[in-house]
Amino acid sequence: MDNRILLRMCRMSGHEMRFISEAFEGEWVVPLGPNVTGFEKDLEAFLGEDRHVVALSSGTAALHLGLIGLGVKEGDEVMVQSMTFSASVNPVRYVGAVPVMVDSEPDSWNIDPVLLDSAISDRVRITGKKPKAIVVVCLYGMPVDYDRILKVAEKWDIPILEDAAEAFGSSFNGRKCGTFGRYGVLSFNGNKMITTSGGGALVCPDEEAARKTMYYATQARLGYAYYQHEEIGYNYRMSNISAGIGRGQMMVAEEYIAHHRHRQEYYRDHLREVDGISLHENPDYRFDSNFWLCTALIDPAMKVKNQENAYSSAVTSTVGGAGGVTGQGSSIHTDCEPNSNVEALRLGLASAGIETRPLWKPMHRQPVFSKYPAYVNGTAESLFHRGLCLPSGPYVTDKDADRVIDSIKNLLV
Numbered sequence: 378m379d380n381r382i383l384l385r386m387c388r389m390s391g392h393e394m395r396f397i398s399e400a401f402e403g404e405w406v407v408p409l410g411p412n413v414t415g416f417e418k419d420l421e422a423f424l425g426e427d428r429h430v431v432a433l434s435s436g437t438a439a440l441h442l443g444l445i446g447l448g449v450k451e452g453d454e455v456m457v458q459s460m461t462f463s464a465s466v467n468p469v470r471y472v473g474a475v476p477v478m479v480d481s482e483p484d485s486w487n488i489d490p491v492l493l494d495s496a497i498s499d500r501v502r503i504t505g506k507k508p509k510a511i512v513v514v515c516l517y518g519m520p521v522d523y524d525r526i527l528k529v530a531e532k533w534d535i536p537i538l539e540d541a542a543e544a545f546g547s548s549f550n551g552r553k554c555g556t557f558g559r560y561g562v563l564s565f566n567g568n569k570m571i572t573t574s575g576g577g578a579l580v581c582p583d584e585e586a587a588r589k590t591m592y593y594a595t596q597a598r599l600g601y602a603y604y605q606h607e608e609i610g611y612n613y614r615m616s617n618i619s620a621g622i623g624r625g626q627m628m629v630a631e632e633y634i635a636h637h638r639h640r641q642e643y644y645r646d647h648l649r650e651v652d653g654i655s656l657h658e659n660p661d662y663r664f665d666s667n668f669w670l671c672t673a674l675i676d677p678a679m680k681v682k683n684q685e686n687a688y689s690s691a692v693t694s695t696v697g698g699a700g701g702v703t704g705q706g707s708s709i710h711t712d713c714e715p716n717s718n719v720e721a722l723r724l725g726l727a728s729a730g731i732e733t734r735p736l737w738k739p740m741h742r743q744p745v746f747s748k749y750p751a752y753v754n755g756t757a758e759s760l761f762h763r764g765l766c767l768p769s770g771p772y773v774t775d776k777d778a779d780r781v782i783d784s785i786k787n788l789l790v
Protein backbone atom coordinates (compact mmCIF):
# COMPACT_ATOMS: atom_id res chain seq x y z
CA MET A 378 0.00 0.00 0.00
CA ASP A 379 1.19 3.44 -0.85
CA ASN A 380 1.14 5.41 2.38
CA ARG A 381 2.90 8.49 1.14
CA ILE A 382 1.32 11.81 2.09
CA LEU A 383 1.30 14.11 -0.91
CA LEU A 384 1.43 17.90 -0.90
CA ARG A 385 -2.04 18.42 -2.31
CA MET A 386 -4.35 16.23 -4.34
CA CYS A 387 -7.73 17.20 -5.68
CA ARG A 388 -10.74 15.10 -4.81
CA MET A 389 -13.98 14.52 -6.68
CA SER A 390 -17.19 15.07 -4.74
CA GLY A 391 -19.18 12.35 -6.52
CA HIS A 392 -21.56 14.91 -8.04
CA GLU A 393 -19.39 15.67 -11.08
CA MET A 394 -20.54 12.70 -13.19
CA ARG A 395 -24.16 13.83 -13.08
CA PHE A 396 -23.31 17.14 -14.76
CA ILE A 397 -20.94 15.46 -17.21
CA SER A 398 -23.59 12.86 -18.14
CA GLU A 399 -26.13 15.60 -18.70
CA ALA A 400 -23.66 17.25 -21.05
CA PHE A 401 -23.22 14.00 -22.99
CA GLU A 402 -26.92 13.29 -23.16
CA GLY A 403 -27.67 16.80 -24.39
CA GLU A 404 -24.82 16.63 -26.92
CA TRP A 405 -23.18 19.57 -25.19
CA VAL A 406 -19.61 18.31 -25.56
CA VAL A 407 -18.42 21.75 -26.65
CA PRO A 408 -16.85 24.88 -25.21
CA LEU A 409 -20.17 26.42 -24.24
CA GLY A 410 -23.43 25.08 -22.93
CA PRO A 411 -25.54 24.76 -19.81
CA ASN A 412 -22.72 23.66 -17.49
CA VAL A 413 -20.60 26.69 -18.41
CA THR A 414 -23.48 29.06 -17.73
CA GLY A 415 -24.43 27.12 -14.59
CA PHE A 416 -20.87 27.16 -13.25
CA GLU A 417 -20.58 30.91 -13.91
CA LYS A 418 -23.83 31.50 -12.01
CA ASP A 419 -22.57 29.35 -9.11
CA LEU A 420 -19.36 31.37 -8.97
CA GLU A 421 -21.21 34.69 -9.11
CA ALA A 422 -23.43 33.62 -6.21
CA PHE A 423 -20.38 32.42 -4.27
CA LEU A 424 -18.41 35.65 -4.76
CA GLY A 425 -21.26 38.14 -4.35
CA GLU A 426 -20.55 41.84 -4.98
CA ASP A 427 -22.56 41.75 -8.21
CA ARG A 428 -19.64 40.51 -10.29
CA HIS A 429 -19.86 38.91 -13.73
CA VAL A 430 -17.82 35.75 -14.13
CA VAL A 431 -16.49 34.35 -17.40
CA ALA A 432 -15.24 30.73 -17.24
CA LEU A 433 -12.01 30.18 -19.17
CA SER A 434 -9.54 27.44 -20.00
CA SER A 435 -7.06 28.45 -17.25
CA GLY A 436 -6.17 31.04 -14.64
CA THR A 437 -3.29 32.08 -16.87
CA ALA A 438 -5.74 32.80 -19.71
CA ALA A 439 -7.80 34.85 -17.23
CA LEU A 440 -4.73 36.93 -16.32
CA HIS A 441 -4.02 37.46 -20.02
CA LEU A 442 -7.59 38.61 -20.77
CA GLY A 443 -7.61 40.73 -17.59
CA LEU A 444 -4.57 42.64 -18.84
CA ILE A 445 -6.23 43.07 -22.25
CA GLY A 446 -9.40 44.27 -20.49
CA LEU A 447 -7.32 46.91 -18.69
CA GLY A 448 -5.89 48.05 -22.02
CA VAL A 449 -2.31 47.01 -21.26
CA LYS A 450 -0.27 47.22 -24.46
CA GLU A 451 3.23 46.67 -25.71
CA GLY A 452 5.77 48.84 -23.90
CA ASP A 453 3.49 49.64 -20.94
CA GLU A 454 4.74 48.89 -17.46
CA VAL A 455 2.79 46.65 -15.06
CA MET A 456 3.55 46.51 -11.34
CA VAL A 457 3.52 42.89 -10.14
CA GLN A 458 3.96 41.16 -6.80
CA SER A 459 7.32 39.40 -6.96
CA MET A 460 6.46 36.71 -4.39
CA THR A 461 4.24 34.51 -6.55
CA PHE A 462 4.04 31.71 -9.08
CA SER A 463 5.30 32.58 -12.58
CA ALA A 464 1.77 32.50 -14.06
CA SER A 465 1.08 35.90 -12.43
CA VAL A 466 3.86 37.49 -14.50
CA ASN A 467 4.07 35.54 -17.78
CA PRO A 468 0.90 37.15 -19.23
CA VAL A 469 2.45 40.60 -18.78
CA ARG A 470 4.96 39.47 -21.38
CA TYR A 471 2.25 37.93 -23.59
CA VAL A 472 0.93 41.46 -24.18
CA GLY A 473 4.47 42.81 -24.63
CA ALA A 474 4.43 44.87 -21.45
CA VAL A 475 7.26 45.23 -18.93
CA PRO A 476 6.79 43.62 -15.50
CA VAL A 477 8.07 45.73 -12.60
CA MET A 478 8.46 43.45 -9.58
CA VAL A 479 7.59 44.67 -6.08
CA ASP A 480 8.57 42.90 -2.86
CA SER A 481 6.27 41.79 -0.03
CA GLU A 482 5.51 42.79 3.53
CA PRO A 483 6.38 40.28 6.25
CA ASP A 484 2.91 39.72 7.79
CA SER A 485 0.71 38.86 4.82
CA TRP A 486 3.66 37.86 2.58
CA ASN A 487 1.93 39.92 -0.14
CA ILE A 488 2.84 43.12 -1.99
CA ASP A 489 4.13 45.87 0.31
CA PRO A 490 1.92 49.00 -0.05
CA VAL A 491 4.65 51.45 1.00
CA LEU A 492 7.16 49.96 -1.41
CA LEU A 493 4.51 49.84 -4.15
CA ASP A 494 3.81 53.55 -3.70
CA SER A 495 7.46 54.55 -3.87
CA ALA A 496 8.10 52.16 -6.77
CA ILE A 497 5.28 53.76 -8.80
CA SER A 498 6.72 57.19 -8.00
CA ASP A 499 10.08 56.03 -9.25
CA ARG A 500 8.65 54.56 -12.47
CA VAL A 501 6.84 57.82 -13.22
CA ARG A 502 10.08 59.74 -12.63
CA ILE A 503 12.13 57.40 -14.85
CA THR A 504 9.71 56.71 -17.70
CA GLY A 505 7.57 59.85 -17.60
CA LYS A 506 4.35 57.80 -17.51
CA LYS A 507 2.28 55.82 -15.06
CA PRO A 508 2.29 52.02 -14.95
CA LYS A 509 -0.85 50.69 -16.61
CA ALA A 510 -1.93 48.12 -13.99
CA ILE A 511 -1.04 46.54 -10.65
CA VAL A 512 -1.11 42.72 -10.34
CA VAL A 513 -1.54 41.69 -6.71
CA VAL A 514 -1.56 38.05 -5.53
CA CYS A 515 -3.29 36.44 -2.54
CA LEU A 516 -0.40 34.10 -1.89
CA TYR A 517 -1.25 30.61 -0.64
CA GLY A 518 -4.74 32.02 -0.05
CA MET A 519 -3.73 34.90 2.23
CA PRO A 520 -5.57 38.09 1.24
CA VAL A 521 -3.65 41.20 0.25
CA ASP A 522 -4.03 44.08 2.74
CA TYR A 523 -6.64 45.75 0.55
CA ASP A 524 -7.28 48.64 2.94
CA ARG A 525 -3.80 49.88 2.17
CA ILE A 526 -3.30 48.60 -1.40
CA LEU A 527 -6.57 50.11 -2.68
CA LYS A 528 -5.50 53.49 -1.25
CA VAL A 529 -2.25 53.37 -3.25
CA ALA A 530 -4.13 52.30 -6.39
CA GLU A 531 -6.66 55.12 -5.92
CA LYS A 532 -3.99 57.71 -5.23
CA TRP A 533 -2.30 56.93 -8.57
CA ASP A 534 -5.53 56.00 -10.34
CA ILE A 535 -4.10 52.69 -11.57
CA PRO A 536 -6.43 49.65 -11.83
CA ILE A 537 -5.77 46.41 -9.95
CA LEU A 538 -5.79 42.95 -11.49
CA GLU A 539 -6.29 40.60 -8.58
CA ASP A 540 -4.69 37.17 -8.89
CA ALA A 541 -6.87 35.16 -6.50
CA ALA A 542 -5.94 31.84 -8.17
CA GLU A 543 -4.89 30.43 -4.79
CA ALA A 544 -7.51 32.26 -2.74
CA PHE A 545 -10.83 30.69 -3.67
CA GLY A 546 -12.99 31.21 -0.55
CA SER A 547 -10.59 33.60 1.22
CA SER A 548 -11.95 36.94 2.33
CA PHE A 549 -10.81 40.32 3.62
CA ASN A 550 -13.13 42.42 5.79
CA GLY A 551 -15.81 39.84 5.01
CA ARG A 552 -15.54 40.30 1.24
CA LYS A 553 -14.39 37.47 -1.03
CA CYS A 554 -10.98 37.61 -2.70
CA GLY A 555 -11.35 37.95 -6.44
CA THR A 556 -13.76 40.88 -6.10
CA PHE A 557 -11.32 43.62 -5.02
CA GLY A 558 -9.63 44.52 -8.29
CA ARG A 559 -11.19 45.91 -11.47
CA TYR A 560 -10.72 42.30 -12.61
CA GLY A 561 -10.10 39.16 -10.54
CA VAL A 562 -8.59 35.81 -11.50
CA LEU A 563 -9.59 32.36 -10.30
CA SER A 564 -7.93 29.04 -11.14
CA PHE A 565 -9.39 25.54 -11.16
CA ASN A 566 -6.21 23.72 -12.00
CA GLY A 567 -5.77 20.22 -10.60
CA ASN A 568 -4.06 21.36 -7.41
CA LYS A 569 -6.24 24.36 -6.57
CA MET A 570 -9.01 24.59 -3.94
CA ILE A 571 -11.59 23.29 -6.41
CA THR A 572 -10.77 21.88 -9.81
CA THR A 573 -12.29 21.53 -13.27
CA SER A 574 -9.30 19.33 -14.20
CA GLY A 575 -7.84 22.54 -15.63
CA GLY A 576 -9.59 25.86 -15.95
CA GLY A 577 -9.98 29.37 -14.65
CA ALA A 578 -12.27 32.36 -14.60
CA LEU A 579 -12.09 36.10 -15.02
CA VAL A 580 -14.20 38.04 -12.53
CA CYS A 581 -15.42 41.13 -14.39
CA PRO A 582 -16.77 44.42 -13.02
CA ASP A 583 -19.87 44.59 -15.26
CA GLU A 584 -21.77 43.00 -18.11
CA GLU A 585 -19.96 44.98 -20.79
CA ALA A 586 -16.55 43.84 -19.50
CA ALA A 587 -17.80 40.23 -19.37
CA ARG A 588 -19.09 40.48 -22.93
CA LYS A 589 -15.72 41.85 -24.11
CA THR A 590 -13.91 39.05 -22.26
CA MET A 591 -16.07 36.40 -23.97
CA TYR A 592 -15.41 38.06 -27.32
CA TYR A 593 -11.61 37.87 -26.88
CA ALA A 594 -11.94 34.33 -25.49
CA THR A 595 -13.75 33.15 -28.65
CA GLN A 596 -11.39 34.42 -31.38
CA ALA A 597 -12.71 38.00 -31.37
CA ARG A 598 -15.28 37.19 -34.01
CA LEU A 599 -18.00 39.62 -34.86
CA GLY A 600 -21.59 38.58 -35.47
CA TYR A 601 -21.55 38.07 -39.18
CA ALA A 602 -22.49 34.68 -40.66
CA TYR A 603 -19.01 34.50 -42.19
CA TYR A 604 -17.22 35.72 -39.01
CA GLN A 605 -15.57 39.07 -39.31
CA HIS A 606 -12.41 39.77 -37.28
CA GLU A 607 -11.12 43.25 -36.53
CA GLU A 608 -8.88 42.28 -33.63
CA ILE A 609 -6.66 39.39 -32.51
CA GLY A 610 -8.60 36.85 -30.46
CA TYR A 611 -7.92 33.73 -28.42
CA ASN A 612 -9.44 30.32 -27.85
CA TYR A 613 -9.76 30.53 -24.08
CA ARG A 614 -13.34 29.49 -23.25
CA MET A 615 -13.95 26.69 -20.73
CA SER A 616 -15.45 23.47 -22.10
CA ASN A 617 -18.89 22.33 -21.04
CA ILE A 618 -17.36 19.08 -19.70
CA SER A 619 -14.84 20.90 -17.49
CA ALA A 620 -17.59 23.20 -16.25
CA GLY A 621 -19.61 20.09 -15.27
CA ILE A 622 -16.75 19.05 -13.00
CA GLY A 623 -16.73 22.59 -11.62
CA ARG A 624 -20.44 22.45 -10.78
CA GLY A 625 -19.91 19.19 -8.91
CA GLN A 626 -16.97 20.70 -7.03
CA MET A 627 -19.02 23.76 -6.05
CA MET A 628 -21.28 21.45 -4.06
CA VAL A 629 -18.41 20.66 -1.68
CA ALA A 630 -16.39 23.89 -1.96
CA GLU A 631 -17.29 25.16 1.53
CA GLU A 632 -16.39 21.79 3.00
CA TYR A 633 -12.98 21.81 1.28
CA ILE A 634 -12.25 25.36 2.39
CA ALA A 635 -13.15 24.49 5.99
CA HIS A 636 -10.92 21.44 5.78
CA HIS A 637 -7.94 23.52 4.64
CA ARG A 638 -8.45 26.00 7.47
CA HIS A 639 -8.73 23.18 9.96
CA ARG A 640 -5.53 21.62 8.64
CA GLN A 641 -3.50 24.81 9.13
CA GLU A 642 -4.91 25.29 12.63
CA TYR A 643 -4.19 21.67 13.51
CA TYR A 644 -0.57 21.94 12.42
CA ARG A 645 -0.25 25.23 14.28
CA ASP A 646 -1.73 23.90 17.53
CA HIS A 647 0.35 20.73 17.49
CA LEU A 648 3.61 22.41 16.53
CA ARG A 649 3.19 25.45 18.77
CA GLU A 650 5.55 24.15 21.45
CA VAL A 651 8.17 23.00 18.93
CA ASP A 652 11.07 25.44 18.58
CA GLY A 653 12.17 26.36 15.10
CA ILE A 654 8.92 26.12 13.14
CA SER A 655 5.97 28.50 12.94
CA LEU A 656 2.81 28.20 10.86
CA HIS A 657 1.57 31.21 8.93
CA GLU A 658 -1.36 32.99 10.56
CA ASN A 659 -3.90 35.62 9.51
CA PRO A 660 -2.12 38.89 10.43
CA ASP A 661 -5.28 40.29 12.09
CA TYR A 662 -9.08 40.00 12.19
CA ARG A 663 -9.53 41.49 8.70
CA PHE A 664 -7.77 38.58 7.00
CA ASP A 665 -9.44 35.21 6.50
CA SER A 666 -7.19 32.96 4.42
CA ASN A 667 -8.40 29.68 2.94
CA PHE A 668 -4.90 28.28 3.71
CA TRP A 669 -4.81 26.62 0.32
CA LEU A 670 -1.33 25.32 1.08
CA CYS A 671 -0.25 24.97 4.70
CA THR A 672 2.82 27.16 4.93
CA ALA A 673 5.42 27.28 7.68
CA LEU A 674 8.66 29.14 8.36
CA ILE A 675 11.72 27.34 9.70
CA ASP A 676 14.10 29.19 12.01
CA PRO A 677 17.51 29.43 10.24
CA ALA A 678 19.26 28.84 13.58
CA MET A 679 17.62 25.42 14.06
CA LYS A 680 19.47 22.18 13.91
CA VAL A 681 17.93 19.56 11.67
CA LYS A 682 19.01 15.93 11.42
CA ASN A 683 20.59 15.20 8.02
CA GLN A 684 21.70 18.78 7.62
CA GLU A 685 25.19 17.88 6.39
CA ASN A 686 23.84 16.34 3.19
CA ALA A 687 21.17 18.89 2.47
CA TYR A 688 23.05 21.63 0.72
CA SER A 689 24.68 19.59 -2.02
CA SER A 690 21.43 17.80 -2.79
CA ALA A 691 19.54 21.10 -2.85
CA VAL A 692 21.81 22.26 -5.63
CA THR A 693 21.47 19.02 -7.57
CA SER A 694 17.73 18.84 -7.22
CA THR A 695 17.24 22.43 -8.33
CA VAL A 696 19.36 21.96 -11.40
CA GLY A 697 17.58 18.71 -12.20
CA GLY A 698 14.21 20.20 -11.36
CA ALA A 699 14.79 23.17 -13.62
CA GLY A 700 14.15 20.75 -16.45
CA GLY A 701 17.01 21.43 -18.76
CA VAL A 702 18.31 24.91 -18.11
CA THR A 703 21.36 24.54 -20.29
CA GLY A 704 24.47 26.43 -21.16
CA GLN A 705 24.34 28.65 -18.09
CA GLY A 706 26.30 26.47 -15.70
CA SER A 707 24.93 24.89 -12.57
CA SER A 708 25.89 27.71 -10.24
CA ILE A 709 23.30 30.24 -11.35
CA HIS A 710 20.70 29.22 -8.77
CA THR A 711 22.91 28.67 -5.77
CA ASP A 712 22.80 32.32 -4.69
CA CYS A 713 19.08 31.99 -4.03
CA GLU A 714 18.16 28.65 -2.51
CA PRO A 715 16.04 27.58 0.45
CA ASN A 716 18.41 27.50 3.43
CA SER A 717 20.01 24.23 4.42
CA ASN A 718 17.65 23.71 7.40
CA VAL A 719 14.62 23.85 5.18
CA GLU A 720 16.20 21.57 2.63
CA ALA A 721 17.27 19.09 5.33
CA LEU A 722 13.76 19.08 6.74
CA ARG A 723 12.25 18.62 3.28
CA LEU A 724 14.55 15.69 2.49
CA GLY A 725 14.02 14.15 5.93
CA LEU A 726 10.26 14.31 5.45
CA ALA A 727 10.58 12.93 1.92
CA SER A 728 12.36 9.85 3.26
CA ALA A 729 9.45 9.43 5.68
CA GLY A 730 7.08 9.44 2.67
CA ILE A 731 5.86 12.99 3.20
CA GLU A 732 5.90 15.43 0.30
CA THR A 733 6.61 19.09 1.09
CA ARG A 734 7.81 21.94 -1.10
CA PRO A 735 9.74 25.20 -0.72
CA LEU A 736 7.77 28.42 -1.20
CA TRP A 737 7.62 30.05 -4.63
CA LYS A 738 10.97 31.45 -5.64
CA PRO A 739 10.52 35.23 -6.00
CA MET A 740 10.10 36.38 -9.59
CA HIS A 741 12.86 38.99 -9.35
CA ARG A 742 15.28 36.10 -8.69
CA GLN A 743 14.05 34.02 -11.62
CA PRO A 744 16.52 34.05 -14.52
CA VAL A 745 13.69 34.65 -17.02
CA PHE A 746 12.66 37.92 -15.32
CA SER A 747 16.03 39.12 -14.03
CA LYS A 748 16.37 41.83 -16.65
CA TYR A 749 13.23 43.68 -15.56
CA PRO A 750 13.07 46.36 -12.85
CA ALA A 751 12.53 45.18 -9.27
CA TYR A 752 11.89 47.03 -6.01
CA VAL A 753 13.18 44.82 -3.26
CA ASN A 754 13.18 44.94 0.54
CA GLY A 755 14.46 41.43 1.27
CA THR A 756 11.14 39.98 2.50
CA ALA A 757 10.40 37.67 -0.41
CA GLU A 758 13.90 36.22 -0.41
CA SER A 759 13.85 35.76 3.33
CA LEU A 760 10.49 33.93 3.11
CA PHE A 761 11.83 31.79 0.28
CA HIS A 762 14.91 30.88 2.33
CA ARG A 763 12.88 29.86 5.37
CA GLY A 764 9.55 28.61 4.06
CA LEU A 765 8.04 25.18 3.52
CA CYS A 766 4.59 24.03 2.31
CA LEU A 767 3.18 21.10 4.29
CA PRO A 768 0.61 18.59 2.98
CA SER A 769 -2.94 19.95 2.82
CA GLY A 770 -6.14 19.29 0.90
CA PRO A 771 -9.19 17.06 1.25
CA TYR A 772 -7.20 13.81 1.39
CA VAL A 773 -4.95 14.78 4.30
CA THR A 774 -6.63 13.52 7.48
CA ASP A 775 -5.86 14.37 11.10
CA LYS A 776 -4.08 11.04 11.31
CA ASP A 777 -1.89 11.98 8.33
CA ALA A 778 -1.23 15.36 9.91
CA ASP A 779 -0.16 13.58 13.13
CA ARG A 780 2.39 11.65 11.10
CA VAL A 781 3.67 14.89 9.53
CA ILE A 782 3.86 16.53 12.96
CA ASP A 783 5.68 13.58 14.56
CA SER A 784 8.16 13.44 11.69
CA ILE A 785 8.87 17.17 12.02
CA LYS A 786 9.40 16.82 15.79
CA ASN A 787 11.72 13.96 15.09
CA LEU A 788 13.80 15.92 12.58
CA LEU A 789 14.04 19.21 14.45
CA VAL A 790 16.58 18.39 17.16
Ligand SMILES: *Cc1c(COP(=O)(O)O)cnc(C)c1O
Nearest residue numbers: 435436437462464465542564566
Ligand atom coordinates in the same frame (compact mmCIF):
# COMPACT_ATOMS: atom_id res chain seq x y z
C1 LIG B 1 -2.20 28.44 -10.34
C2 LIG B 1 -1.88 29.87 -10.38
C3 LIG B 1 -2.11 30.64 -11.53
C4 LIG B 1 -2.49 30.06 -12.86
O1 LIG B 1 -3.61 29.30 -12.93
P1 LIG B 1 -3.72 28.14 -14.04
O2 LIG B 1 -5.16 27.79 -13.98
O3 LIG B 1 -2.82 27.03 -13.59
O4 LIG B 1 -3.31 28.71 -15.34
C5 LIG B 1 -1.89 31.99 -11.48
N1 LIG B 1 -1.43 32.57 -10.37
C6 LIG B 1 -1.16 31.88 -9.25
C7 LIG B 1 -0.68 32.61 -8.05
C8 LIG B 1 -1.36 30.50 -9.22
O5 LIG B 1 -1.05 29.81 -8.12
